Amino acid sequence: MKFFNVKTVPETHDIIREHFQATKKPITVALSNALGMVLAEEIISPETVPPFARSTVDGYTVKAKDTYGASESLPGFLDITGKIEMGKAADKLLQEGQAQYIPTGGMLPPGADSVVMVEHVEELGDLLNVYRQVAPGENVIQAGEDVQAGDVVLRAGRRLRPQDLGVLSAIGITEVSVFPRPVVGILSTGDEIVPPDKKELSPGEIRDINGITISAAARAYGATVIDAGIVKDEYDEFFTRAKELFEKVDLLLLSGGSSVGTRDFTVHVLEALGEPGILVHGVAVKPGKPTILAKAQGKPVLGLPGHPASAMIIFDLFAIPVLRQLEGLSTPAIDHRLSVRIARNIPSAVGRTDYVRVKLENRENELWAIPVFGKSGLITTMAESDGMVEIPASKEGILEGEFVRVKLFV
Amino acid sequence: MKFFNVKTVPETHDIIREHFQATKKPITVALSNALGMVLAEEIISPETVPPFARSTVDGYTVKAKDTYGASESLPGFLDITGKIEMGKAADKLLQEGQAQYIPTGGMLPPGADSVVMVEHVEELGDLLNVYRQVAPGENVIQAGEDVQAGDVVLRAGRRLRPQDLGVLSAIGITEVSVFPRPVVGILSTGDEIVPPDKKELSPGEIRDINGITISAAARAYGATVIDAGIVKDEYDEFFTRAKELFEKVDLLLLSGGSSVGTRDFTVHVLEALGEPGILVHGVAVKPGKPTILAKAQGKPVLGLPGHPASAMIIFDLFAIPVLRQLEGLSTPAIDHRLSVRIARNIPSAVGRTDYVRVKLENRENELWAIPVFGKSGLITTMAESDGMVEIPASKEGILEGEFVRVKLFV
Numbered sequence: 010m011k012f013f014n015v016k017t018v019p020e021t022h023d024i025i026r027e028h029f030q031a032t033k034k035p036i037t038v039a040l041s042n043a044l045g046m047v048l049a050e051e052i053i054s055p056e057t058v059p060p061f062a063r064s065t066v067d068g069y070t071v072k073a074k075d076t077y078g079a080s081e082s083l084p085g086f087l088d089i090t091g092k093i094e095m096g097k098a099a100d101k102l103l104q105e106g107q108a109q110y111i112p113t114g115g116m117l118p119p120g121a122d123s124v125v126m127v128e129h130v131e132e133l134g135d136l137l138n139v140y141r142q143v144a145p146g147e148n149v150i151q152a153g154e155d156v157q158a159g160d161v162v163l164r165a166g167r168r169l170r171p172q173d174l175g176v177l178s179a180i181g182i183t184e185v186s187v188f189p190r191p192v193v194g195i196l197s198t199g200d201e202i203v204p205p206d207k208k209e210l211s212p213g214e215i216r217d218i219n220g221i222t223i224s225a226a227a228r229a230y231g232a233t234v235i236d237a238g239i240v241k242d243e244y245d246e247f248f249t250r251a252k253e254l255f256e257k258v259d260l261l262l263l264s265g266g267s268s269v270g271t272r273d274f275t276v277h278v279l280e281a282l283g284e285p286g287i288l289v290h291g292v293a294v295k296p297g298k299p300t301i302l303a304k305a306q307g308k309p310v311l312g313l314p315g316h317p318a319s320a321m322i323i324f325d326l327f328a329i330p331v332l333r334q335l336e337g338l339s340t341p342a343i344d345h346r347l348s349v350r351i352a353r354n355i356p357s358a359v360g361r362t363d364y365v366r367v368k369l370e371n372r373e374n375e376l377w378a379i380p381v382f383g384k385s386g387l388i389t390t391m392a393e394s395d396g397m398v399e400i401p402a403s404k405e406g407i408l409e410g411e412f413v414r415v416k417l418f419v
Numbered sequence: 420m421k422f423f424n425v426k427t428v429p430e431t432h433d434i435i436r437e438h439f440q441a442t443k444k445p446i447t448v449a450l451s452n453a454l455g456m457v458l459a460e461e462i463i464s465p466e467t468v469p470p471f472a473r474s475t476v477d478g479y480t481v482k483a484k485d486t487y488g489a490s491e492s493l494p495g496f497l498d499i500t501g502k503i504e505m506g507k508a509a510d511k512l513l514q515e516g517q518a519q520y521i522p523t524g525g526m527l528p529p530g531a532d533s534v535v536m537v538e539h540v541e542e543l544g545d546l547l548n549v550y551r552q553v554a555p556g557e558n559v560i561q562a563g564e565d566v567q568a569g570d571v572v573l574r575a576g577r578r579l580r581p582q583d584l585g586v587l588s589a590i591g592i593t594e595v596s597v598f599p600r601p602v603v604g605i606l607s608t609g610d611e612i613v614p615p616d617k618k619e620l621s622p623g624e625i626r627d628i629n630g631i632t633i634s635a636a637a638r639a640y641g642a643t644v645i646d647a648g649i650v651k652d653e654y655d656e657f658f659t660r661a662k663e664l665f666e667k668v669d670l671l672l673l674s675g676g677s678s679v680g681t682r683d684f685t686v687h688v689l690e691a692l693g694e695p696g697i698l699v700h701g702v703a704v705k706p707g708k709p710t711i712l713a714k715a716q717g718k719p720v721l722g723l724p725g726h727p728a729s730a731m732i733i734f735d736l737f738a739i740p741v742l743r744q745l746e747g748l749s750t751p752a753i754d755h756r757l758s759v760r761i762a763r764n765i766p767s768a769v770g771r772t773d774y775v776r777v778k779l780e781n782r783e784n785e786l787w788a789i790p791v792f793g794k795s796g797l798i799t800t801m802a803e804s805d806g807m808v809e810i811p812a813s814k815e816g817i818l819e820g821e822f823v824r825v826k827l828f829v
Contacts, residue, residue, distance in 0.1 A: 065794060096612075171639060178626055178627060181615060200506035212510070222588075388586050
């Protein structure tokens with residue numbers, strides 16, 4: 010098969026951004042189910058947090074000016090007139106020359122503006138010796154210091170992390186509108202592929218690998234997965250099974266098609282699923298050139314290469330960005346790649362992005378990436394690797410000792 | 420409360436490694452449920468993968484020596500004597516001067532040692548013109564090139580990634596022995612703490628934040644979580660609820676106790692749960708000094724500081740290493756921290772490890788960490804941050820422009 014119009018990796022990413030967006034209706038979920046989901050609404054706080062000034066230490070709440078000049082050698086003297094209780098209103102007015110005991114997190118009474126730590130005072134009955142001066146606001150979280158009522162606390166399009174759920178809890182919001190998790194369907198093709206649980210292989214047969222690795226990678230991302238198993242290289246059955254799966258999912262992945270026969274089937278199936286059909290047919294990337302990206306009835310379909318290492322790399326490179334789009338994620342992905350030194354020269358062709366599997370090794374407190382060579386048909390090279398190094402299309406290769414970026418397999 | 424014997428962060432990590440190991444019996448799970456679990460057995464391959472030599476391209480399988488000297492200007496001529504079918508035995512002997520058509524992934528017939536790509540031949544009826552010579556083994560994955568029967572393919576103590584499941588599928592192993600996921604229990608304390616769903620707060624009340632953030636962080640790690648809610652600062656109830664939860668979990672987290680009263684309760688509860696009791700009482704870390712680590716009846720109990728940002732940082736710093744031990748993970752954690760420049764001077768005390776929340780910003784294609792200042796009682800500082808920078812105990816601070824390591828919040 011010829012690749013008439015091979016796209017670069019950045020071109021393919023542009024096509025993905027242009028063609029795919031969140032299409033599913035947002036759903037409302039309880040906070041306890043919202044971790045990792047993408048927020049579909051802007052959150053404006055109905056409340057002020059904390060709703061009152063709180064102490065950040067155990068000590069005595071005072072008027073700061075009553076402590077001015079106090080020191081170890083020349084303590085100040087205040088009258089102890091009360092004790093704030095945790096979780097209770099502090100409604101006893103603090104007057105000049107007075108102090109009230111306050112625990113960490115306790116509410117400041119009216120008239121008080123600061124707290125002297127318990128380590129810096131001495132109690133003598135109802136009298137308090139103060140050995141250090143404090144400034145107004147010292148050891149206090151002011152009312153609204155965390156959140157002001159009316160503040161935009163979280164914007165739509167953000168993936169909810171534990172601390173984001175914490176902010177929502179703090180302002181009394183216990184359910185949120187989020188985009189549903191995308192559903193990914195996977196169908197493996199090839200006459201030589203048999204299920205992993207087949208006991209005795211016949212000559213020419215190979216157990217399916219991509220079904221489990223790609224399902225697992227999609228689950229690790231957070232998608233719901235339908236693994237539809239294996240289909241033989243027979244057009245009608247292939248189309249029927251693909252179509253059936255396509256109707257149930259948000260992203261259809263077809264894995265296999267490394268031989269001319271299945272590759273042709275894949276192309277025909279992708280075209281038959283609906284308009285506009287194939288968007289990208291071949292990418293200037295190694296491994297993974299025979300990647301196909303299509304769109305049918307608004308939905309993405311990705312034809313992954315058959316070789317296990319290629320399939321995983323292409324899933325990471327293109328299926329993840331598609332899923333981010335489908336989820337409505339609008340915050341840019343942080344570049345998580347580690348900067349490490351490469352342990353060998355690696356040649357590469359200009360105009361093609363290369364991905365080299367590597368193992369990381371600690372040498373004198375510095376991480377080095379050791380290339381794991383091996384054909385992309387081998388799965389053990391992926392299992393031996395900690396991550397992969399990208400050699401950009403603009404480079405002719407990388408030299409031993411050069412700094413490279415490693416994307417870790419997590 | 421006094422901290423008589425404050426430990427450093429590395430000392431606390433040593434204590435964790437020394438005291439806690441995988442104690443639960445391994446369980447057998449299907450591969451489809453094994454992602455992210457820690458392998459409890461060594462896997463020795465019962466099979467050779469691939470079980471036969473396969474072609475990595477579409478083309479003609481030949482004896483390499485029959486192609487020697489072939490070129491565009493001086494092609495070699497071979498007789499086409501057959502066609503290998505995918506997934507079928509290739510049992511027709513290939514003799515000198517012969518070629519058989521072979522698809523990608525097809526089985527090499529006896530007598531063949533290499534494959535000429537379809538791009539480098541021309542078919543003229545039963546005659547094949549060969550325009551390029553190949554070496555023995557060219558375009559072939561040899562039998563056993565991926566896995567040899569008897570190879571140790573995966574070692575115990577490793578967390579199973581998608582590609583590891585792929586290796587298992589390839590050798591026909593469809594279930595594995597793994598350590599069960601740890602069960603984490605969380606109990607929040609404090610008289611001022613009320614459930615997030617309480618509509619109107621009374622003066623002095625604050626909604627619980629740590630319950631949701633720490634539950635979510637534990638779930639994000641992969642633990643099973645029991646969130647036992649909030650308990651008042653009353654010793655008998657606190658002990659009863661903590662004990663009840665302790666019996667059900669592998670790691671008990673007590674959150675809160677920022678005031679003297681609750682801190683003292685927490686210490687007493689930890690001591691009453693069983694021998695040997697408290698291992699670490701105070702850590703030289705900011706935020707998070709009032710951290711308590713205990714062991715009772717072989718199980719870990721961690722007292723987290725009450726401030727939301729402190730609680731999350733201490734969870735990450737100490738609860739995650741405890742969970743790794745409980746899971747039987749024996750591969751060292753890869754240092755995932757990014758090396759970026761810090762945008763401001765930050766002072767720090769020698770002898771104490773500081774964690775500074777930061778936001779990442781791209782400046783001229785280089786990542787910079789912008790400190791997010793704010794008291795550790797504020798949850799919004801965590802929501803604004805992308806990660807945290809560690810200032811080691813040996814340093815007096817960091818200077819603007821200096822490279823620092825950022826641990827990303829994921």
